[in-house]
Amino acid sequence: xxxLDGGWSLxxxxxxxxxxxxxxxxxxxxxxxxxxxxxxxxxxxASAGALTAAMLASGASIARCCEDVMEVAKExxxxxxxxxxxxxxLVKVMKGGLQRxxxxxxxxxxxxxxxxxxxxxxxxxxxxxSKFSSKDELIQALVCSCFIPVYCGLIPPSFRGVRYVDGGIxxxxxxxxxNTITVSPFSGESDICPRDNSSSFHELRFTNTSIxxxxxxxxxxxxxxxxxxxxxxxxxxxxxxxxxxxFLQENNLLRLQGPTAGPALSCAPPTCCCPGNSVEVTESTKxxxxxNLRLLRKQHWWLDEEIVNNLPGPIRKVFCEACREKxxxxxxxxxxxxxxxxxxxxxxxxxxxxxxxxxxxxxxxWIPEVPADIRWLFGVAGDVYRHTWGGATSDxxxxxMRKCISGPVALDVHGATAQRDPHLPFSAIDLRGYSPDFPDxxxxxxxxxxxxxxxxxxxxxxxxxxxG
Numbered sequence: 001x002x003x004l005d006g007g008w009s010l011x012x013x014x015x016x017x018x019x020x021x022x023x024x025x026x027x028x029x030x031x032x033x034x035x036x037x038x039x040x041x042x043x044x045x046a047s048a049g050a051l052t053a054a055m056l057a058s059g060a061s062i063a064r065c066c067e068d069v070m071e072v073a074k075e076x077x078x079x080x081x082x083x084x085x086x087x088x089x090l091v092k093v094m095k096g097g098l099q100r101x102x103x104x105x106x107x108x109x110x111x112x113x114x115x116x117x118x119x120x121x122x123x124x125x126x127x128x129x130s131k132f133s134s135k136d137e138l139i140q141a142l143v144c145s146c147f148i149p150v151y152c153g154l155i156p157p158s159f160r161g162v163r164y165v166d167g168g169i170x171x172x173x174x175x176x177x178x179n180t181i182t183v184s185p186f187s188g189e190s191d192i193c194p195r196d197n198s199s200s201f202h203e204l205r206f207t208n209t210s211i212x213x214x215x216x217x218x219x220x221x222x223x224x225x226x227x228x229x230x231x232x233x234x235x236x237x238x239x240x241x242x243x244x245x246x247f248l249q250e251n252n253l254l255r256l257q258g259p260t261a262g263p264a265l266s267c268a269p270p271t272c273c274c275p276g277n278s279v280e281v282t283e284s285t286k287x288x289x290x291x292n293l294r295l296l297r298k299q300h301w302w303l304d305e306e307i308v309n310n311l312p313g314p315i316r317k318v319f320c321e322a323c324r325e326k327x328x329x330x331x332x333x334x335x336x337x338x339x340x341x342x343x344x345x346x347x348x349x350x351x352x353x354x355x356x357x358x359x360x361x362x363x364x365x366w367i368p369e370v371p372a373d374i375r376w377l378f379g380v381a382g383d384v385y386r387h388t389w390g391g392a393t394s395d396x397x398x399x400x401m402r403k404c405i406s407g408p409v410a411l412d413v414h415g416a417t418a419q420r421d422p423h424l425p426f427s428a429i430d431l432r433g434y435s436p437d438f439p440d441x442x443x444x445x446x447x448x449x450x451x452x453x454x455x456x457x458x459x460x461x462x463x464x465x466x467x468g
Contacts, residue, residue: 014047014168016224021185024240046117063314068097073227117167126170
């Protein structure tokens with residue numbers, strides 16, 4: 001049982017295009033336990049989970065965010081190479097959606113409450129950002145948290161002058177010490193996650209995220225980078241809603257200290273695609289022909305209502321329209337096997353042209369950021385050179401031999417000879433000022449006393465060895 005007396009937090013794991021699962025979880029929390037979202041002291045997020053966390057913290061529309069996710073998935077699917085196609089710019093599409101969906105005061109609503117996980121490029125350390133001075137700065141932090149190297153681009157974005165990449169690389173499920181409700185679309189040990197009927201006891205810990213080793217998670221991993229069809233995404237969203245509802249029921253958190261929903265309405269809810277309160281769907285001639293050719297149901301043939309029956313109405317409408325567009329006449333023709341084979345056969349000719357066009361577009365958009373990026377690239381090249389060649393140079397330099405010139409123990413260094421010949425060094429300390437040019441003996445005054453000749457010993461190696 002979850003103890004909420006000392007406060008609680010929410011944390012959403014990074015998952016790529018599986019973020020539609022987070023949308024189902026968020027819609028359930030807002031609809032069934034809104035006090036759990038309003039009372040959360042901190043909302044953590046990494047990568048795609050940071051987008052859902054920012055949506056809840058800023059109060060943005062869940063339906064509009066879901067519509068943007070489906071639009072990005074549609075843009076990725078309509079290309080032969082999917083999201084790996086050169087013309088697909090994930091960062092640009094994501095920035096446009098965040099600017100459109102978030103309110104103007106989003107940075108004020110999310111500061112000190114939203115914690116975005118980032119990975120610093122210079123040392124690979126994890127950084128949690130929770131203060132934002134403007135809406136653009138908030139969006140830039142989210143872009144940095146979702147930037148997967150090579151998959152999204154080659155030059156990482158910067159936040160406050162520091163380069164960051166996907167936060168899931170260093171901490172995919174950030175959380176505080178206690179009472180953190182963790183959400184992950186991968187089956188594992190998170191509080192809200194799918195429960196697969198698998199007999200596997202093996203578990204993978206990926207940057208603080210529990211992932212069970214089974215076939216279901218392997219399929220989810222592929223869908224995280226390559227978005228599936230709208231029908232499968234709708235099913236994933238409803239699975240998130242059901243998993244969150246099960247968690248609320250197990251912990252007695254349904255409508256905790258909140259108003260009751262009242263008696264249920266006797267009338268059936270309207271079909272999600274129908275305007276107003278109309279229940280029946282009016283079909284066009286084209287839809288009637290397609291329905292008869294495919295021998296599908298009479299109403300709502302493009303999407304099974306059982307797949308989205310638990311989701312709120314606005315989100316059901318988003319998935320319904322996406323599935324309906326998937327079964328349009330253009331989609332049906334372009335999805336035929338001969339058409340697809342022809343497109344793949346022409347790929348060696350069309351890909352260079354599309355790549356050149358998209359490269360020109362990106363270069364024009366990159367011009368304002370050229371000076372900062374060039375300085376960063378030169379800095380990285382200098383660091384690589386110093387680490388590579390600097391270390392090799394220091395390894396070649398051996399330990400220098402210490403040359404020691406000192407007098408024997410019996411030598412009287414305080415006698416008249418030392419005063420008469422002050423340039424003569426008696427220790428290694430005096431070597432720096434030692435000069436081999438001895439003065440002319442004729443210019444020296446005669447010695448009043450006869451002294452025995454003194455020995456000068458040269459030591460090679462340590463100073464403890466003496467040779468008489």
